[in-house]
Amino acid sequence: MTRQVHLNVNILNAGVFGGSWRLPGTDPLASFGLAHYVDIARKAEAAKFDAVFLADGPAIREDLRYRPFNSLEPSVVLAAVAASTSRIGLIGTLSSSYNDPYDVARRFATLDQLSGGRSGWNVVTTAGRQSARNFGFDDEPDHGRRYERAAEFVEVVRKLWNSWEPDALVGDKSGQVFADTTRIHRTDHHGEHFDVAGPLNVPRSPQGEPVVVQAGASRDGRALAARVGEVIFTAAQTEDEAREYYHDVKARARGYGRGPEDVIVLPGLSTVIGSTEAEARERRELLAELVPPEYALDRLAGQLGVPRESLVLDGSLPWELLADPDDAGGSQTFYKIAVSLARRESLTVRQLLRRLGGGAGHRIVTGTPEQIADAIVDWVDKGVADGFNLMPDVLPSGFDDFVDHVVPELQRRGVFRTDYDSTTLRGHLGLAAPHHAIPSSHVEQVVA
Amino acid sequence: MTRQVHLNVNILNAGVFGGSWRLPGTDPLASFGLAHYVDIARKAEAAKFDAVFLADGPAIREDLRYRPFNSLEPSVVLAAVAASTSRIGLIGTLSSSYNDPYDVARRFATLDQLSGGRSGWNVVTTAGRQSARNFGFDDEPDHGRRYERAAEFVEVVRKLWNSWEPDALVGDKSGQVFADTTRIHRTDHHGEHFDVAGPLNVPRSPQGEPVVVQAGASRDGRALAARVGEVIFTAAQTEDEAREYYHDVKARARGYGRGPEDVIVLPGLSTVIGSTEAEARERRELLAELVPPEYALDRLAGQLGVPRESLVLDGSLPWELLADPDDAGGSQTFYKIAVSLARRESLTVRQLLRRLGGGAGHRIVTGTPEQIADAIVDWVDKGVADGFNLMPDVLPSGFDDFVDHVVPELQRRGVFRTDYDSTTLRGHLGLAAPHHAIPSSHVEQVVA
Numbered sequence: 011m012t013r014q015v016h017l018n019v020n021i022l023n024a025g026v027f028g029g030s031w032r033l034p035g036t037d038p039l040a041s042f043g044l045a046h047y048v049d050i051a052r053k054a055e056a057a058k059f060d061a062v063f064l065a066d067g068p069a070i071r072e073d074l075r076y077r078p079f080n081s082l083e084p085s086v087v088l089a090a091v092a093a094s095t096s097r098i099g100l101i102g103t104l105s106s107s108y109n110d111p112y113d114v115a116r117r118f119a120t121l122d123q124l125s126g127g128r129s130g131w132n133v134v135t136t137a138g139r140q141s142a143r144n145f146g147f148d149d150e151p152d153h154g155r156r157y158e159r160a161a162e163f164v165e166v167v168r169k170l171w172n173s174w175e176p177d178a179l180v181g182d183k184s185g186q187v188f189a190d191t192t193r194i195h196r197t198d199h200h201g202e203h204f205d206v207a208g209p210l211n212v213p214r215s216p217q218g219e220p221v222v223v224q225a226g227a228s229r230d231g232r233a234l235a236a237r238v239g240e241v242i243f244t245a246a247q248t249e250d251e252a253r254e255y256y257h258d259v260k261a262r263a264r265g266y267g268r269g270p271e272d273v274i275v276l277p278g279l280s281t282v283i284g285s286t287e288a289e290a291r292e293r294r295e296l297l298a299e300l301v302p303p304e305y306a307l308d309r310l311a312g313q314l315g316v317p318r319e320s321l322v323l324d325g326s327l328p329w330e331l332l333a334d335p336d337d338a339g340g341s342q343t344f345y346k347i348a349v350s351l352a353r354r355e356s357l358t359v360r361q362l363l364r365r366l367g368g369g370a371g372h373r374i375v376t377g378t379p380e381q382i383a384d385a386i387v388d389w390v391d392k393g394v395a396d397g398f399n400l401m402p403d404v405l406p407s408g409f410d411d412f413v414d415h416v417v418p419e420l421q422r423r424g425v426f427r428t429d430y431d432s433t434t435l436r437g438h439l440g441l442a443a444p445h446h447a448i449p450s451s452h453v454e455q456v457v458a
Numbered sequence: 459m460t461r462q463v464h465l466n467v468n469i470l471n472a473g474v475f476g477g478s479w480r481l482p483g484t485d486p487l488a489s490f491g492l493a494h495y496v497d498i499a500r501k502a503e504a505a506k507f508d509a510v511f512l513a514d515g516p517a518i519r520e521d522l523r524y525r526p527f528n529s530l531e532p533s534v535v536l537a538a539v540a541a542s543t544s545r546i547g548l549i550g551t552l553s554s555s556y557n558d559p560y561d562v563a564r565r566f567a568t569l570d571q572l573s574g575g576r577s578g579w580n581v582v583t584t585a586g587r588q589s590a591r592n593f594g595f596d597d598e599p600d601h602g603r604r605y606e607r608a609a610e611f612v613e614v615v616r617k618l619w620n621s622w623e624p625d626a627l628v629g630d631k632s633g634q635v636f637a638d639t640t641r642i643h644r645t646d647h648h649g650e651h652f653d654v655a656g657p658l659n660v661p662r663s664p665q666g667e668p669v670v671v672q673a674g675a676s677r678d679g680r681a682l683a684a685r686v687g688e689v690i691f692t693a694a695q696t697e698d699e700a701r702e703y704y705h706d707v708k709a710r711a712r713g714y715g716r717g718p719e720d721v722i723v724l725p726g727l728s729t730v731i732g733s734t735e736a737e738a739r740e741r742r743e744l745l746a747e748l749v750p751p752e753y754a755l756d757r758l759a760g761q762l763g764v765p766r767e768s769l770v771l772d773g774s775l776p777w778e779l780l781a782d783p784d785d786a787g788g789s790q791t792f793y794k795i796a797v798s799l800a801r802r803e804s805l806t807v808r809q810l811l812r813r814l815g816g817g818a819g820h821r822i823v824t825g826t827p828e829q830i831a832d833a834i835v836d837w838v839d840k841g842v843a844d845g846f847n848l849m850p851d852v853l854p855s856g857f858d859d860f861v862d863h864v865v866p867e868l869q870r871r872g873v874f875r876t877d878y879d880s881t882t883l884r885g886h887l888g889l890a891a892p893h894h895a896i897p898s899s900h901v902e903q904v905v906a
Contacts, residue, residue, distance in 0.1 A: 031629065031636060038629030038636065042661060044541060044572040068560060070659040074637040081660050083561075083568040089537035090572050093492060109561065112516060112592040113531075120531040124492040124538050143655035144560040181479065181486030186750050188479060188486065189522040207591035211518040212529050213490060302634050 015390050015425045016397030016439060017417075018061045018101065018241075018276055019054050021047060023078040025404035026280050026372070028309075029300025031078050033404050041078050041405070047087050048094045050406055057413035058427045060438040061099030061130060063223075063243075063399065064088065068108055069140035076305040085117040092125035099435030101130035101223055101241070107156050108136060108145045111166035111204055118220045119171060119212035127216030127434035130241065131167070132223040133234075135160050157230035162203045164222060164238045168444070169197045171219045173209030217434035218443030227343040236262030239273060240441050243399045245343045245372045246277045247351055252394040274439055277389070278372030279398040281382055283411040290376045297403055298364055306363045313344050323360040327352050347371035372401055379415035386416075387425055463838050463873045464845025464887060465865075466509045466549065466689075466724055467502050469495060471526040473852035474728050474820070476757075477748025479526050481852050489526050489853070495535050496542040498854055505861040506875045508886040509547030509578060511671075511691075511847065512536065516556055517588035524753040533565040540573035547883030549578035549671055549689070555604050556584060556593045559614035559652055566668045567619060567660035575664030575882035578689065579615070580671040581682075583608045605678035610651045612670060612686045616892070617645045619667045621657035665882035666891030675791040684710030687721060688889050691847045693791045693820045694725045695799055700842040722887055725837070726820030727846040729830055731859040738824045745851055746812055754811045761792050771808040775800045795819035820849055827863035834864075835873055 023041035024031040031038040040046040051062045064084035071079035084102030092100055100121060104114050114131065121129040135156035142150045150156070178193035197208025224239030226232045235242045236259050244259075246252035256275050263273045282297070284290030303323065311318040320328040332349055348371055352362045365374075375385045389395040402408030420426035432438050471489035472479040479486040488494040499510045512532035519527035532550030540548055548569060552562050562579065569577040583604035590598045598604070626641035645656025672687030674680045683690045684707050692707075694700035704723050711721045730745070732738030751771065759766040768776040780797055796819055800810045813822075823833045837843040850856030868874035880886050 032631045032634070038631060039627055042571060042627065048541065068564065068659070070642070070657050074642075075635060075639045077636050079659070082571060083564045083660075085534055086537040086565055086568040087572065089534040090541035093496065093538035093541040108558065110556065110593055113557065116516065116531045117534055120534040123490060123530060124535065140655070143653075145558055146653045179487055179490065183480045183486060186480070187523060188525050191523045194518070194522075205591075205594045207588070209518050211516070211527070212531075 012424050013390050013393075014397075014427070015386055015420060016274060016276060017059045017400060017426065018063050018099075018397070019050065019059055019400045019402070019409060020063045020065060020278070021050050021405065022065060022401055023080055023405070025408055026401040027297045027301070027403050028077050028306065029297055029302075030404040030408075032300040033297065033407070035407065036404055038078065042081060044087075044090055046405070047091050050409055051091045051095050051098055051100075053406070053409065053413050055095050055098040057417045058430060059098060060397070061101045061128075061435055062088075062091065063101040063132065064103060065132075066103035066105075066134070067136060067138070067141055068105060069138065069144055072140070073305065073309055076302060085121060088129070089121055089124060092121060092128065096126075097128070097430050097433060099128050099130055099221070099438055100125055101132055101221070101435070103132040103134050105136040105141070106133050106160040106163035107151060108141060111163050112170065112206055112208075112210070114163075115167040115170035115210055116212055118167075119210060119215060122215045122217065122220050123212060127436070129215075130221035130223050130435050132225065132243070133160055133164055133238065134225070135231075153228070154230055157226075157234055159203045160234055161237060162201045164234075166197070166199050166201070166204050166206050168219060168222075169199055170206070170208055170210040171215060173197050174212075174214040176214055179213055217436040219436075221435050221439065221441065225343070227346060232259055232262060235259055236268075236273070237266050240444075241274045241276060241439065244275060244277050245347050246394075247347055247371075247373050248354075249389065249392065249394055251350070252277050252389055253392075256394045272441065274396045274441070276397050276399040277395050278401050279386070280372050280374040280401045280403060281408060281412055281416070282374065282376040282403045283379060283382060283408065283415065284376075285378065285415075287377055287381070290378065290381075293403070294374075294376045301363075303363075307359070310348070310359070310363060310366075314348065315345075321359050323363075324358050326356070326358060327362070344371040374403075379411075379419050382412070382416045383419040383423065386420065387423060390425065460872050461838050461841075462845075462875070463834055463868060464722060464724060465507045465848060465874065466511050466547075466845070467498065467507055467848045467850070467857060468511045468513060468726070469498050469853065470513060470849055471528055471853070473856055474849040475745045475749070475851050476525050476754065477745055477750075478852040478856075480748040481745065481855070483855065484852055486526065490529060492535075492538055494853070495539050498857055499539045499543050499546055499548075501854070501857065501861050503543050503546035505865045506878060507546060508845070509549045509576075509883055510536075510539065511549040511580065512551060513580075514551035514553075514582070515584060515586070515589055516553060517586065517592055520588070521753065521757055524750060533569060536577070537569055537572060540569060540576065544574075545576070545878045545881060547576050547578055547669070547886055548573055549580055549669070549883070551580040551582050553584040553589070554581050554608040554611035555599060556589060559611050560618065560654055560656075560658070562611075563615040563618035563658055564660055566615075567658060567663060570663045570665065570668050571660060575884070577663075578669035578671050578883050580673065580691070581608055581612055581686065582673070583679075601676070602678055605674075605682055607651045608682055609685065610649045612682075614645070614647050614649070614652050614654050616667060616670075617647055618654070618656050618658040619663060621645050622660075622662040624662050627661055665884040667884075669883050669887065669889065673791070675794060680707055680710060683707055684716075684721070685714045687711075688892075689722045689724060689887065692723060692725050693795050694842075695795055695819075695821050696802075697837065697840065697842055699798070700725055700837055701840075704842045720889065722844045722889070724845050724847040725843050726849050727834070728820050728822040728849045728851060729856060729860055729864070730822065730824040730851045731827060731830060731856065731863065732824075733826065733863075735825055735829070738826065738829075741851070742822075742824045749811075751811075755807070758796070758807070758811060758814075762796065763793075769807050771811075772806050774804070774806060775810070792819040822851075827859070827867050830860070830864045831867040831871065834868065835871060838873065 175193035224235040225243035226235035623641035672683040673691035674683035
């Protein structure tokens with residue numbers, strides 16, 4: 011059988027391009043209201059996507075003068091989406107640096123119960139001083155320390171998700187047994203970062219456990235992704251970058267006793283779709299023009315960690331100021347992509363900004379639905395991706411074009427489902443329920 | 459105009475009585491799924507209730523062998539309810555002892571955006587060792603300390619909710635201004651418990667601020683309720699208890715510069731409804747029988763903090779072991795109610811258990827719809843309550859009877875709305891938007 015494509019849509023406010031909200035016909039404030047998320051999720055479900063995804067950071071974006079940002083809290087938004095859909099997976103981001111494992115385990119377990127087994131948690135360590143200062147810290151914790159905490163955090167969350175065996179809820183009226191407490195186990199986690207007694211107060215997930223998603227790019231990040239990620243988001247501009255990451259992370263996963271089928275790698279894919287190539291290129295040009303250049307320069311300076319004055323639109327990057335990506339701190343995905351791209355193609359700053367599209371450093375494909383489908387099938391066929399984390403140029407219009415024109419093309423080619431054969435996110439992804447040892451202790455009972 | 463009644467329904471899993479889940483016709487596991495909450499909220503909305511309410515504690519209930527408990531995380535559940543309703547208020551509980559203010563502010567602000575201004579936050583300090591041990595503590599923090607933290611927590615949350623002025627989101631495409639950052643202000647809170655930079659990353663609430671709810675019973679609790687509570691839940695078995703609390707908390711509120719109309723006091727009200735008095739009494743007897751007596755004894759011993767052996771069904775309470783309620787620690791509402799009731803009426807343990815109904819110490823009224831309506835109107839007319847936090851005996855059936863028979867009776871008497879005249883929770887409650895000083899600093903801009 012032809013290798014199947016997994017598709018997830020990233021509902022990134024008004025779209026991945028910095029000027030998306032300014033495109034004629036786009037409601038600039040839509041992403042601050044419920045209908046935006048429900049409408050896109052319903053379209054994604056009708057198109058048989060695996061999941062919708064919400065990125066997140068617990069701080070204001072300082073560039074909000076110039077563009078929308080992800081404002082609303084994902085677990086709350088996805089619950090509203092759960093009530094309005096029936097099949098599509100629901101992946102939300104919560105930080106392992108600024109939350110407690112019990113609370114995170116519970117919120118995703120609740121989303122999972124409400125949705126019938128459709129929730130996924132994207133673990134992020136949350137770079138940046140802004141977020142740190144909203145949670146009582148002067149600055150972000152050290153990069154390595156954040157990843158150590160994240161690894162233990164995920165371990166605790168999974169222990170909590172596994173504190174209930176299946177069928178612990180009995181509801182036996184005549185036997186006077188509501189829950190079989192011998193099937194509910196204390197967690198008793200005592201680690202370097204966390205002490206958590208448990209058990210969780212939410213029953214076991216309908217899909218075994220919510221799906222764990224990760225997007226590590228740095229050395230520490232790749233190690234975490236390989237260890238815990240069941241879906242891994244990544245950014246790759248070229249087939250070679252995609253291949254390197256795909257093989258590296260699957261090899262690392264093997265080191266943790268995990269098979270290649272336990273780890274689904276989805277590179278980001280930004281799409282600009284036109285009914286002809288010329289139309290697509292015209293849309294992309296327009297989107298590039300809609301980003302104020304001063305904003306783009308400031309943003310790039312911040313992301314590269316160089317002074318604003320060191321960037322000149324028609325000059326090259328200030329190479330002498332740029333650190334090795336692994337030593338740069340902050341969000342490394344963008345940094346690495348941008349620096350590699352500029353170096354490989356000897357781009358001026360202006361050319362680099364144009365190539366990045368004001369976006370997050372993900373691959374952008376501009377073309378007809380057939381060309382987009384070609385690009386998708388190409389990487390999946392070559393075994394450098396298991397599918398894509400779609401980041402439409404503009405929401406909802408760019409996504410409408412994708413579901414109306416690209417999805418039918420993929421279905422015609424036999425590489426994408428025409429109906430769901432599962433009711434859970436884990437099922438859509440073809441992931442086995444993880445096997446976690448269930449501890450032997452059971453919950454203390456007030457009543458003997 | 460006749461004094462109007464405010465009504466809130468507490469969706470307390472299968473109902474307030476310990477044996478509710480065992481009543482024939484009741485689905486014992488319903489409260490672990492979405493439909494339970496959506497169905498009750500839709501009925502409450504059709505009946506023009508002010509709000510639905512979810513109580514919460516971040517730990518398993520050790521009596522779950524014998525009865526359901528509130529398992530699902532409220533902010534997530536209420537978001538799903540928000541998507542399925544349009545007018546009813548949505549009040550959820552989150553602990554000020556085991557969360558961060560930025561996260562709580564954001565979750566309720568998000569719920570508020572999604573619901574068009576219908577969210578309310580019930581601040582609880584969370585008694586008990588079980589919860590503490592899920593968040594890295596050996597035991598619950600000291601009672602006074604928990605309330606100090608709660609007061610500062612609410613202060614920070616409100617500063618965050620006020621960090622955005624109205625209309626800060628502009629979305630001006632031609633002017634290239636997405637947000638007017640001069641209308642978004644840093645929070646810069648530096649207190650004993652919290653350092654929070656802000657601003658919040660969610661725009662100002664459609665209702666100004668989400669409504670703050672509190673249920674303080676102890677000395678510290680009443681002080682907190684009077685200082686920050688806009689809705690105050692309380693437990694009162696008798697008119698005198700209700701009067702004492704009502705006048706005390708409104709007088710204390712005056713001490714904080716707040717008028718009586720700024721503080722809405724809603725005693726808990728458990729109802730057992732029959733089409734005749736005899737039918738109602740029969741239902742109540744049946745519900746009492748459905749609670750296993752061993753379970754009831756164990757639970758009472760735990761709540762009173764006395765050894766299980768000290769309680770004998772046909773004996774009196776072990777008075778020599780009982781501390782003054784204000785010194786007892788733990789959740790004081792139940793303790794105070796139970797001890798006062800047993801003392802006042804010289805009840806045996808069996809009689810006390812019967813009177814408490816296996817419930818949470820709230821007043822229980824058993825009777826016909828007219829008698830229930832009489833009881834409601836009586837306290838509101840006498841000025842000892844502004845309405846009630848309804849805790850139906852069994853969910854959904856006890857609530858169905860209330861909305862089908864009691865609500866029309868209240869409407870006939872002209873004391874309860876027949877339609878909403880507002881779209882927000884604050885509007886339903888007749889609460890003014892609080893006036894908070896907006897700080898003078900504005901958000902740092904990366905772009906000048």
